[in-house]
Each structure stands twice: as structure tokens, then as C-alpha cells.
Amino acid sequence: MKYDIIIIGAGVIGTSIAYNLIPYDVSVLLLDKNNDVAMGSTRANSAIVHAGFDPKPGTLMAKLNVEGCALYEELCKNLSVPYKRCGSVVLAFSDEEKALLDELLDRGNKNGVPDLKILDQNEIRELEPCVSEEALAALYAPSAGIVSPWELCLAQAEVFVRNGGTFIGESEVTGISKNEEGADAKFTVTTNNGAFSADTVIMACGLRSDKVHEFVAEADFKIVPTRGEYFLLDKCEAVKANTVIFQCPNKDGKGILVSPTVHGNLICGPTAEVLEGDPEDTATTANMLAVVKEKAMKSVKNISWRDNIRNFSGVRANTNIDDFIIREIPDNKGIFEAAGIKSPGLASSPAIGRYMVGLLKEGGVSLPEKNGGYDMTRKTVHFRYMSNEERAELVAKDPAYGRIVCRCEGVTEGEIRDAINSPIPPKSLDAVKRRAGTGMGRCQGGFCGPRIVQMLLAKQGENATPLSILQDANGSNLFTSRDEEVES
Amino acid sequence: MKNYDIVVIGGGPAGLAAAASAFENGCSSVLLIERDTKLGGILNQCIHNGFGLAHFGEELTGPEYAHRAMEELKEKAPGVDVLLDTFVMEITPEKKIYAMNKKDGYFEISAKAIILAMGCREKARGALAIPGTRPAGVMTAGLAQHYVNMDGFMVGRKVVILGSGDIGLIMARRMMLEGAKVLACIEIAPQPGGLARNITQCLEDYGIPLYLSQTITSIHGKERLTGITVSKVDSKYQVIPGTEWDIECDTLLLSCGLIPENELSRKAGVPIDPKTGGPFASEALETGISGIFACGNVLHVHDLADNVTKEAIKAGKAAALYVSGEAETTSKDAIENPKVFPGKVVKPLNESDDEKAEDENVRHMTCIICPRGCRLSVKLSEPPVVTGNGCPRGEEYAIAEVTHPMRTLTTTIRVRNEDGTLGRVSVKSNGEIPKEEIFNLASKVHHTIINAPVAVGDEVLPGVVATSGT
Ligand SMILES: Cc1cc2nc3c(=O)[nH]c(=O)nc-3n(C[C@H](O)[C@H](O)[C@H](O)COP(=O)(O)OP(=O)(O)OC[C@H]3O[C@@H](n4cnc5c(N)ncnc54)[C@H](O)[C@@H]3O)c2cc1C
Ligand SMILES: Cc1cc2nc3c(=O)[nH]c(=O)nc-3n(C[C@H](O)[C@H](O)[C@H](O)COP(=O)(O)OP(=O)(O)OC[C@H]3O[C@@H](n4cnc5c(N)ncnc54)[C@H](O)[C@@H]3O)c2cc1C
Ligand code: SF4
Numbered sequence: 016m017k018y019d020i021i022i023i024g025a026g027v028i029g030t031s032i033a034y035n036l037i038p039y040d041v042s043v044l045l046l047d048k049n050n051d052v053a054m055g056s057t058r059a060n061s062a063i064v065h066a067g068f069d070p071k072p073g074t075l076m077a078k079l080n081v082e083g084c085a086l087y088e089e090l091c092k093n094l095s096v097p098y099k100r101c102g103s104v105v106l107a108f109s110d111e112e113k114a115l116l117d118e119l120l121d122r123g124n125k126n127g128v129p130d131l132k133i134l135d136q137n138e139i140r141e142l143e144p145c146v147s148e149e150a151l152a153a154l155y156a157p158s159a160g161i162v163s164p165w166e167l168c169l170a171q172a173e174v175f176v177r178n179g180g181t182f183i184g185e186s187e188v189t190g191i192s193k194n195e196e197g198a199d200a201k202f203t204v205t206t207n208n209g210a211f212s213a214d215t216v217i218m219a220c221g222l223r224s225d226k227v228h229e230f231v232a233e234a235d236f237k238i239v240p241t242r243g244e245y246f247l248l249d250k251c252e253a254v255k256a257n258t259v260i261f262q263c264p265n266k267d268g269k270g271i272l273v274s275p276t277v278h279g280n281l282i283c284g285p286t287a288e289v290l291e292g293d294p295e296d297t298a299t300t301a302n303m304l305a306v307v308k309e310k311a312m313k314s315v316k317n318i319s320w321r322d323n324i325r326n327f328s329g330v331r332a333n334t335n336i337d338d339f340i341i342r343e344i345p346d347n348k349g350i351f352e353a354a355g356i357k358s359p360g361l362a363s364s365p366a367i368g369r370y371m372v373g374l375l376k377e378g379g380v381s382l383p384e385k386n387g388g389y390d391m392t393r394k395t396v397h398f399r400y401m402s403n404e405e406r407a408e409l410v411a412k413d414p415a416y417g418r419i420v421c422r423c424e425g426v427t428e429g430e431i432r433d434a435i436n437s438p439i440p441p442k443s444l445d446a447v448k449r450r451a452g453t454g455m456g457r458c459q460g461g462f463c464g465p466r467i468v469q470m471l472l473a474k475q476g477e478n479a480t481p482l483s484i485l486q487d488a489n490g491s492n493l494f495t496s497r498d499e500e501v502e503s
Numbered sequence: 504m505k506n507y508d509i510v511v512i513g514g515g516p517a518g519l520a521a522a523a524s525a526f527e528n529g530c531s532s533v534l535l536i537e538r539d540t541k542l543g544g545i546l547n548q549c550i551h552n553g554f555g556l557a558h559f560g561e562e563l564t565g566p567e568y569a570h571r572a573m574e575e576l577k578e579k580a581p582g583v584d585v586l587l588d589t590f591v592m593e594i595t596p597e598k599k600i601y602a603m604n605k606k607d608g609y610f611e612i613s614a615k616a617i618i619l620a621m622g623c624r625e626k627a628r629g630a631l632a633i634p635g636t637r638p639a640g641v642m643t644a645g646l647a648q649h650y651v652n653m654d655g656f657m658v659g660r661k662v663v664i665l666g667s668g669d670i671g672l673i674m675a676r677r678m679m680l681e682g683a684k685v686l687a688c689i690e691i692a693p694q695p696g697g698l699a700r701n702i703t704q705c706l707e708d709y710g711i712p713l714y715l716s717q718t719i720t721s722i723h724g725k726e727r728l729t730g731i732t733v734s735k736v737d738s739k740y741q742v743i744p745g746t747e748w749d750i751e752c753d754t755l756l757l758s759c760g761l762i763p764e765n766e767l768s769r770k771a772g773v774p775i776d777p778k779t780g781g782p783f784a785s786e787a788l789e790t791g792i793s794g795i796f797a798c799g800n801v802l803h804v805h806d807l808a809d810n811v812t813k814e815a816i817k818a819g820k821a822a823a824l825y826v827s828g829e830a831e832t833t834s835k836d837a838i839e840n841p842k843v844f845p846g847k848v849v850k851p852l853n854e855s856d857d858e859k860a861e862d863e864n865v866r867h868m869t870c871i872i873c874p875r876g877c878r879l880s881v882k883l884s885e886p887p888v889v890t891g892n893g894c895p896r897g898e899e900y901a902i903a904e905v906t907h908p909m910r911t912l913t914t915t916i917r918v919r920n921e922d923g924t925l926g927r928v929s930v931k932s933n934g935e936i937p938k939e940e941i942f943n944l945a946s947k948v949h950h951t952i953i954n955a956p957v958a959v960g961d962e963v964l965p966g967v968v969a970t971s972g973t
Contacts, residue, residue, distance in 0.1 A: 417608055
């Protein structure tokens with residue numbers, strides 16, 4: 016198949032680019048090797064929309080972070096994605112660290128971060144009562160926020176597909192080649208699921224960005240996969256963080272943070288450990304989890320680890336270069352990349368999508384504007400955030416919202432049905448979870464799992480078999496066959 | 504929506520008995536709300552036998568127990584209203600109930616008293632914080648029980664059980680009967696958590712090794728589980744480095760404890776005892792909020808459904824007395840003088856001194872006839888002499904065990920419904936059968952498809968009766 020533009024990689028970066036191309040009259044294909052979008056770093060990170068005082072002034076990262084952060088509120092409102100501008104604090108526990116706060120404040124001001132302020136002990140306590148008494152001062156950034164990263168990624172992809180874009184998963188790109196002069200497209204993108212051609216190729220491959228770069232040119236950067244491990248704690252009255260609580264950054268990165276999530280949980284992490292082997296190894300380890308516990312308790316003393324719901328880890332696409340790498344690849348006209356999008360990549364993503372469109376235009380890619388007829392918004396039902404009156408009204412209209420399927424998060428059958436029928440249909444239980452928020456609570460799918468399996472089977476229709484039901488990626492089959500089924 | 508004097512939340516054995524008892528004690532306005540499409544609670548998936556000796560005087564399977572409890576409710580308390588497929592979303596200290604279903608939508612009910620009977624849930628992997636990867640094939644034993652017994656889905660072939668709670672032990676046997684290999688049961692404590700009789704009839708009967716004072720320290724496999732690492736722990740449950748060993752498996756079932764399901768209670772401000780995970784309660788099972796009562800697993804985790812029923816009868820009566828203004832205790836007692844629930848008695852698996860004195864002519868065993876699990880000794884004389892039994896049935900059991908051991912088979916059978924779809928009902932052997940026949944009969948049952956309708960008690964195959972109906 017021929018497209019005008021192929022985007023490789025359906026993380027928050029690839030989907031932001033796809034989303035920002037909706038207003039243009041071009042055919043766009045979004046490819047990913049996984050069976051869903053948001054299966055890379057985008058689904059396992061701290062979910063912080065950083066304010067932007069961290070990156071060095073003058074870098075692309077500083078610019079895109081501050082711009083991205085400013086775009087969040089409206090974007091998430093348009094896409095019906097959970098987001099909260101809750102602000103962040105960086106705590107200082109010593110005089111040296113206090114000096115560092117001044118440095119961060121200065122950097123932030125240079126980067127154009129709005130309303131930064133140094134808080135004294137009393138002010139910290141007032142803003143964030145759960146913070147340790149030992150914190151001497153803090154840098155407060157009211158523009159920072161929290162978001163549901165995979166929901167943002169999905170929403171962008173869904174709206175892209177609904178406006179005529181194409182998403183094809185389970186297609187790992189294995190090569191990119193230039194076609195001969197006069198062919199109907201400039202490039203052929205080969206995958207393990209067939210070949211596709213296009214005049215423009217954009218690579219947004221996260222941890223694999225150096226590998227895909229090498230399909231077209233020698234890489235002038237190197238991915239240094241750096242894993243971060245987390246605790247995700249249950250909703251709990253005792254420790255309620257209102258803001259993102261950082262410690263002072265050090266040579267290992269931004270350090271261990273304690274933060275509320277948009278779903279009302281508490282997240283603690285991440286560690287920073289360079290992976291030697293598989294860059295996508297998202298295992299957790301006893302050692303690193305112990306580090307999270309110890310360091311998180313420096314910021315917030317009485318964290319109740321008993322309320323742990325889940326441990327997980329994500330791998331950062333760090334590089335040997337101190338900035339994002341977003342460009343048209345030198346000597347490869349028509350091939351663009353957003354490589355090594357490390358933290359604050361999520362925060363920057365809305366701006367990265369726009370920036371890439373700008374690069375395309377600069378690079379001479381033809382982007383005629385559509386004559387209207389597109390819609391960049393999305394409406395979804397989040398039953399759990401509705402008032403009782405809204406609920407009553409909704410259930411009266413559509414009884415499917417009258418049955419709770421996920422008891423922990425209060426997700427209804429109607430929401431799961433919507434997820435199953437969404438523009439990018441879920442291929443696994445976790446894909447339903449990413450769309451509807453099921454199984455995220457304390458029982459981790461123990462109650463809703465069997466019910467969702469039945470709904471997925473019903474969707475498959477007559478030849479439905481439980482053997483096809485996946486937990487997550489291809490190969491994560493939940494069930495095996497019974498003896499009698501094998502024999503008969 | 505109509506208002507009621509008493510609203511019972513949860514239709515498991517606790518809710519069923521509480522509603523019946525409230526009605527029998529003079530309250531004619533009782534509503535029972537259950538979120539599932541049928542009553543019976545967790546018992547519907549507990550297809551094994553061992554229930555009912557205390558309350559019904561007869562050994563029953565879980566679905567049979569639930570069925571009896573429902574019959575009792577119908578007979579003794581015909582005026583109780585039941586709302587199925589209805590989820591209670593919120594309760595308030597003023598005893599307003601917000602609930603929802605597909606038919607009536609989102610609605611509000613006012614009650615004079617509420618009885619909490621929401622049961623419990625299982626501790627999931629997060630609560631145990633086991634490091635490693637997060638592949639498919641790791642789930643709680645109760646979830647596996649639902650998939651295998653209710654849905655008829657096989658959850659794996661090479662199984663390890665973490666925790667020796669009763670649900671895990673029961674599932675170990677269940678997976679063996681379904682053709683899986685259960686490779687190990689791993690327990691962090693120095694003694695098993697489940698009933699002694701389940702160690703005998705679920706592990707020993709099937710040659711499944713039990714590893715005490717060990718735990719799982721890592722989980723492997725990217726998409727589907729490929730194995731686990733096990734380590735020994737010291738007396739403080741700290742992992743002893745250097746003791747790691749690996750087991751290759753595709754399934755890990757967690758049976759590491761139950762937690763009372765008190766989200767609703769907590770939100771209403773019902774004070775919760777951190778020790779039991781359930782509400783503080785007075786002698787009459789009233790919680791710290793006046794007019795809100797609790798019973799069953801939502802109050803504290805019970806080993807046995809029979810004890811749940813007993814407790815619920817008490818709570819139902821107390822709620823009825825509260826409504827008629829004759830309450831014996833108050834919500835203040837719940838806080839000032841809370842009822843103490845007996846903790847779990849864990850018996851060490853140690854052999855008695857007698858057993859250590861090895862004698863070829865004496866065999867030792869755990870009686871599996873009732874939950875007491877007496878430790879028996881049989882002298883292989885003619886006739887054999889049994890000691891250690893708490894009642895005559897123990898003697899019978901021990902003699903059979905050394906001459907011709909007998910067991911009851913419980914499993915499920917496929918049912919062809921009228922519309923052609925396949926469903927499943929639970930079945931048991933009609934009485935005990937020779938132990939060595941268990942696998943043969945199981946295989947015969949599994950290869951058969953019977954036709955609907957099926958009622959509890961129907962003989963579906965020679966020597967096999969249904970314990971649940973279509
Ligand atoms: C531990 C951790 C914490 C973080 N915290 C924050 C934070 O709080 N705030 C913040 O702003 N940022 C944070 N980040 C960074 C943020 O998560 C990333 O910058 C962002 O998710 C990057 O998105 P992406 O689309 O570039 O990469 P990904 O989400 O990894 O997407 C890349 C996609 O490319 C696909 N792909 C790769 N190779 C191929 C191929 N050959 N063929 C087809 N498809 C391919 C992959 O399947 C994947 O879906 C954190 C990251 C980590 C790991
Ligand atoms: C997986 C599992 C296996 C078990 N196996 C055994 C066993 O083999 N033998 C044994 O003796 N005991 C077993 N138990 C313990 C068993 O739970 C008790 O013996 C008994 O079933 C408890 O009765 P209950 O009525 O308190 O709870 P349940 O039987 O759990 O009933 C609670 C009911 O409340 C309903 N409910 C909860 N919240 C709401 C709400 N918000 N709105 C409406 N309805 C609601 C639930 O759907 C459920 O039907 C097991 C427990 C579990 C979790
Ligand atoms: S001997 Fe009697 S009391 Fe003891 S376990 Fe057996 S049946 Fe129960």
C-alpha cells in the first residue's frame with residue numbers, strides 16, 4: 016500500500032505527530048510492532064507533565080517542554096483524557112540543596128516557566144502537609160501536572176484513525192529502502208507483516224530509535240536504556256499527596272518522586288539503572304524496589320507500603336546526547352526522526368508533534384490544508400468521575416452503564432463495550448484496561464477479568480475461543496486447552 | 504424506589520442467612536441486594552465438598568450449600584425482597600443506600616438498618632510485592648477457581664501454588680483433576696496456612712510437595728510465565744541469600760490470604776479494625792455506626808461457611824431488634840468494647856512424639872471427615888486399632904484408609920443448552936468411591952456432554968450427581 020507519510024512507532028510521540036497531521040490532506044499510516052499503541056515507554060513512566068525548569072536553557076528540550084506543558088490543559092480537555100494541573104515541588108534537605116533550588120529557579124525563569132517560587136518550611140507544610148519535617152525549602156512550580164500517559168496516546172491515535180488515518184499494529188519495521196527514480200513512492204518500509212511505501216517516513220521508535228536510524232544511515236547517537244522501577248499504591252486517606260514531590264536532581268537523573276496519579280493512587284519511583292541486555296526488559300528487582308522505598312520515605316515519612324497494588328518498571332530511551340534528537344536525517348531527504356525522547360518526553364509530546372509538522376513543512380513535504388471536515392476532539396464516558404445526577408441520567412438513557420464490571424475503579428459495562436468498539440479495537444485484557452480503566456485497582460482484575468473475557472469472546476462471535484484471549488502482548492495467552500478439548 | 508427497614512448488602516451465605524434471620528425475628532421489610540446475577544456469593548465457584556456439616560448436618564459442596572441457604576431464605580422468609588445484578592455504590596451514616604442496575608438505573612433507598620455482607624477478596628500480587636517480570640499466567644487462586652469452575656477455561660499446565668491457604672490447596676487438587684501438573688506448593692511460614700485435612704486430601708493424595716519456610720523471590724517470562732525463583736527464609740521471613748532454586752512452570756496461583764471487602768464501609772466512615780481488616784463490632788455485631796451491622800467475611804475472614812451462617816443469623820436478629828427498638832448493644836460498644844474474634848488456629852505440621860517413635864505397624868494420618876482434622880494413628884493389628892479420633896467417624900475413616908481408601912470426586916461437566924451453546928454445571932460422585940478410581944471417573948465426566956435442563960441432585964451419569972443446576 017502507498018501512503019503519503021508513514022510514522023513508525025505508536026508511542027505518545029508517534030501518535031502526537033499523527034494527531035497533528037489531521038488538519039492536512041495527506042494519507043498517513045501509523046505503524047507499530049506491538050498489538051496496541053502505547054506499549055513502549057509511554058505506558059510505564061512517572062506520568063508527570065514537568066514544568067520545564069530542569070532542561071538546560073537554550074536546548075530544544077527546554078523549549079519543547081515549556082511549550083508542551085502549556086498545551087496540556089486544552090489538549091486533554093479536547094480528548095477527554097484525565098489530566099490535573101497539580102503543581103510540583105522540589106525539596107531541599109540541606110544548604111547545598113537549597114543552593115541548587117536557586118539554580119533551578121534561575122534555569123526555569125530563563126526557560127520561561129511561569130510563576131516559579133521558593134517556599135520556606137511553613138509554606139511547604141501548608142501546601143503539602145504530608146512532606147517530611149526535614150525538608151528545609153522547596154521550589155514550587157504551579158504549572159506542572161499529572162496525566163494518564165497511555166490514555167493520551169490512545170486518544171490521539173483514536174482521533175487520528177477516526178479522521179481517516181490508518182493504524183497497523185503487529186508490524187515490526189525491519190528495513191527502509193529508497194525506491195528507484197520514477198517509482199510511485201520514494202521509500203519502501205519493510206515489516207514482518209508486509210511492505211508499505213511512502214514519500215515521507217517519520218521514525219518515533221523510542222528505545223529502538225538508534226536501530227531504525229541504522230536502516231537508513233550510520234547512527235550518530237547511542238541509546239542508553241535506563242530502567243526505572245515503581246510502587247503504585249492504593250487510594251489511601253492517610254497519605255494524600257496534592258502535588259508532585261521531587262527531590263533535588265543528581266547525577267542519576269531527577270531522583271525518586273512521590274506523586275498522586277490522575278486515578279487517585281500514589282506513585283513512588285523511579286530508580287535509574289542502565290540495562291546491558293534487552294533494552295525492553297521491564298522486570299522489577301528486589302534491590303531497586305528497596306531503593307525506592309528508602310528514598311521515597313525521605314520525602315514522605317508515613318507511606319503505607321502495605322497498600323501496594325502493583326510494581327512495574329519502564330525503560331528510558333536515554334542517549335549520549337544532552338537533548339532530544341528531532342530532525343530530518345542528514346543526507347536522507349524525506350526521512351525524519353524523533354529519537355531518544357527521554358524524560359520530559361511525555362510533557363513535551365504535544366509540542367514535539369507540532370514541531371515535527373513544522374520540520375516537514377521546512378523540508379518541503381507537501382501538506383495541503385484540509386477544507387474543514389475534521390474533528391480533533393473525543394468524548395468518552397468516565398462513569399467514576401460523574402455526579403450522581405449525571406449517572407442517573409446516563410443509565411436511564413443507556414442501561415449498559417447501569418452495570419458495574421470493575422468493582423475497584425467503578426467501571427461500567429457500557430464503558431467496556433465502548434472500549435471494545437473503539438476505533439482501535441483492543442486485542443487483550445490490558446488493552447481494555449488502557450481504554451476503560453478496568454483492573455487498575457487493588458484486585459488487579461481479579462473480579463472484572465472473567466467478565467471482560469466474556470465480553471471479548473462475545474465480540475469475537477461464533478468461532479470465539481478462550482485460547483485467543485491475551486493478557487497483553489502477543490504470546491501472553493491466558494488460557495490453555497483442557498484435556499478433553501485436545502483429545503476430541 | 505421503595506424504602507425498607509433493613510437492607511442487606513451481599514447475597515453470599517452471610518447475606519442470605521442475615522436476611523432470613525431478620526425476617527424471622529419480626530422485621531417484615533427486608534431487601535437483599537446482590538451485584539451478581541445469582542445468589543450464593545463465592546460458594547458458587549467452590550465446587551468441592553466439605554461444607555455444611557455444622558449448619559445442615561450433612562456434607563455438601565459449595566453450590567449445594569448456597570442452594571440450601573437460598574431454599575431456607577424462601578421457606579423461612581418469603582417476604583424478603585431480592586435485587587440481583589445490582590451494585591451498591593455508596594452507603595451513608597444516615598443509612599441511605601445508593602445502588603444501580605440496568606433495569607432501575609441509579610437509585611437511592613433509605614433504611615433503618617443496614618447489614619454489611621460483602622464478603623472478602625484475595626490478596627493480589629501487588630500486596631506481596633514479588634519482583635520480576637509481569638507475564639500472563641500469574642493470578643490469584645480464587646480467580647483461577649472462577650475461570651476453571653465457572654467458565655470452563657484451563658488456566659495452565661505446569662502449576663506452582665504460592666501460599667498454602669485453603670483456596671490454593673483446593674485449586675492444587677482441582678488442577679490435577681483437570682490434567683495439569685502441580686509441581687509445588689510454597690509457603691513462607693513454617694507451618695501450612697490451610698486446614699490439615701486439605702494438606703492430606705489436596706496435596707498428599709496427589710503427591711504434590713509442600714515447601715515450608717520458602718517464598719518466591721522472582722518471576723520470569725516475558726509474555727507467558729516461564730518459571731520462578733524460590734528462596735528459603737529465616738524465622739523473621741527474611742530471604743536467605745544463596746538459597747535460590749528455580750522451578751520451570753507456566754502458571755503461578757497465589758493463595759496468600761483474604762482481605763475483607765470494606766470499601767463501602769470505609770467511605771461511610773465505619774471504623775475498621777486494622778487487625779481483622781473488618782469493622783469493629785459489638786457483641787451484637789453492630790459496627791461503630793448506629794444501625795449498621797456486619798457479618799461474614801466482610802467482618803473478619805472465616806475458614807468455614809457454616810460459621811459465617813451462624814454469625815449472620817445473629818446479625819440478622821440484632822438488626823431486627825434494633826429496628827423494633829429493642830437493641831441489646833449500641834454502636835458505642837463496638838468502639839469501647841469491641842468483640843474479639845478468634846484468630847486462625849494454625850497447627851504446626853510437626854509429628855507428635857508418638858509418631859516419631861517409628862513403628863512399622865502403626866500408620867499416622869489426618870482425618871479428612873470434618874474440619875477439625877484430628878491426627879489419627881492406626882495400629883495395623885487384626886482388627887486395626889485407631890487412636891486420636893475425636894468421634895467415631897474418625898475410626899471408620901482410618902480403617903478404610905488402611906484397607907480401601909475412599910474419596911469423593913467433585914468436578915464440572917459440560918452441558919448443551921437448549922439454544923445449542925455449551926455451559927457447565929458442577930457435579931460430585933454419588934458418595935465416596937475408591938481413591939484409585941478418581942482420575943478415571945474425572946476423565947469420564949470431562950469427556951461427556953449432557954443436555955440441559957439440569958437440576959441440583961440429578962444423576963447426570965451413573966454414580967455422578969449434579970451439585971448445581973442450569
Ligand atoms: C521510568 C520513566 C519515567 C519517565 N517519566 C516521565 C515523566 O514523568 N514525564 C515525562 O514527560 N516523561 C517521562 N518519561 C519519558 C517518557 O515516557 C517518554 O519520553 C515518552 O513516553 C517517549 O515516547 P515515545 O513515543 O518516543 O516512545 P515509546 O512510547 O517507547 O514508543 C516507541 C514505539 O515505537 C515502537 N517501535 C520501536 N521499534 C519499532 C520497529 N522497528 N517497528 C515498529 N515499531 C517500533 C515501539 O513498539 C513503541 O510503541 C519517563 C520515562 C521512563 C522510562
Ligand atoms: C475465592 C474464595 C474461595 C473460598 N473457598 C472457601 C471454601 O472452600 N470453603 C469455605 O468454607 N470457605 C471458603 N471461602 C471463604 C468464604 O468466602 C466463606 O466461607 C463464605 O462464602 C463467606 O460468605 P460471605 O457471605 O461473607 O461472603 P461471599 O460469599 O463472598 O458473599 C458476598 C456477596 O456480596 C456481594 N457484594 C459485595 N459487594 C457488593 C456490592 N457493593 N453490592 C452488591 N453486592 C455486593 C458479592 O457479590 C457476594 O455475592 C472462600 C473465599 C474466597 C474469596
Ligand atoms: S475424628 Fe471425628 S472429629 Fe476428628 S476430624 Fe475426624 S470426623 Fe472430625
